[in-house]
Amino acid sequence: MRVSGKRLTQRWIVHDNGSMLDHLTVQAIEFASHIGVTDDERRIPQPMRVDVELGYQKGAVALGAMRDDIAKAIDYSRAVERIIQIGTHGEYRLVERMAERMVQALFTELAVADVTLWVRKLKPPIRDVHDSVGIRI
Numbered sequence: 001m002r003v004s005g006k007r008l009t010q011r012w013i014v015h016d017n018g019s020m021l022d023h024l025t026v027q028a029i030e031f032a033s034h035i036g037v038t039d040d041e042r043r044i045p046q047p048m049r050v051d052v053e054l055g056y057q058k059g060a061v062a063l064g065a066m067r068d069d070i071a072k073a074i075d076y077s078r079a080v081e082r083i084i085q086i087g088t089h090g091e092y093r094l095v096e097r098m099a100e101r102m103v104q105a106l107f108t109e110l111a112v113a114d115v116t117l118w119v120r121k122l123k124p125p126i127r128d129v130h131d132s133v134g135i136r137i
Contacts, residue, residue, distance in 0.1 A: 021055040021113055024074045031084045035092040035121065042091055047122040048098075049132070050083050054106065055114035079106060095119050095135050103137060 029052070032045035054074050056064075064073035082105050092098045099119040106115045120134025 021058070022061040024054045024056065024076055025051070026054075026076050026080060027051045029080055029083055031087045033087045033092065033098065034090070035095065035098060036125070037093050041125055042093070048087055049120050049122055049134075050087070050102070051118040052079060052083065052102075052106070053116040054079060054110065054112045055116075057111060057113045060111070074110060074112060079110060082106065082109060095121060095133070096137075099135050099137050 029050040031048055033048045034042045035046050035048070036042045054076070056074060060072065060074075064070075083102050086102050086105060087098060099117055102119070103115050103117055106112060106117075116136065118134060118136040120132040122132050124133045126133070
C-alpha cells in the first residue's frame with residue numbers, strides 16, 4: 001500500500017522527506033538570568049524565554065521512531081537542561097552572547113544537524129517596549 005508516495009508496511013511507516021530536515025521544537029523555556037548592559041540591570045535577575053528548534057541528522061527520525069529509543073533521537077530534556085544551565089549560571093551583558101553560548105553547547109553536546117534559537121528578555125528596561133527584545137540565531 002502507498003500513501004503520498006511512501007510505502008507502508010504492517011509494521012513500519014517509511015519516512016523520507018527528501019533533502020528537508022526534520023525538526024524538534026521546544027517552546028517557552030523560561031528562567032531568570034543576570035543579563036543587561038548596565039551593572040544595575042544585571043544585579044536583578046531578568047525573566048527570559050527561549051524557543052529552540054533542533055534539526056535531526058538525515059535519517060535519524062526514522063531510526064528513532066523505528067527503534068522507539070531515546071538514544072536514537074534528540075533528547076530534548078537534555079537540550080532544555082543545558083539551555084537553563086547556561087542562562088542561569090553566569091552573567092551576560094548581551095542576549096547575543098548568551099544565545100551564542102547556548103547554540104555552541106547544543107551543537108557540541110547533541111547529535112543535531114542545525115539549531116535555531118530565539119532568546120528574549122521578557123521585561124526589557126525600555127519604556128516603550130511592552131513585550132520582549134531578543135535575538136533569533
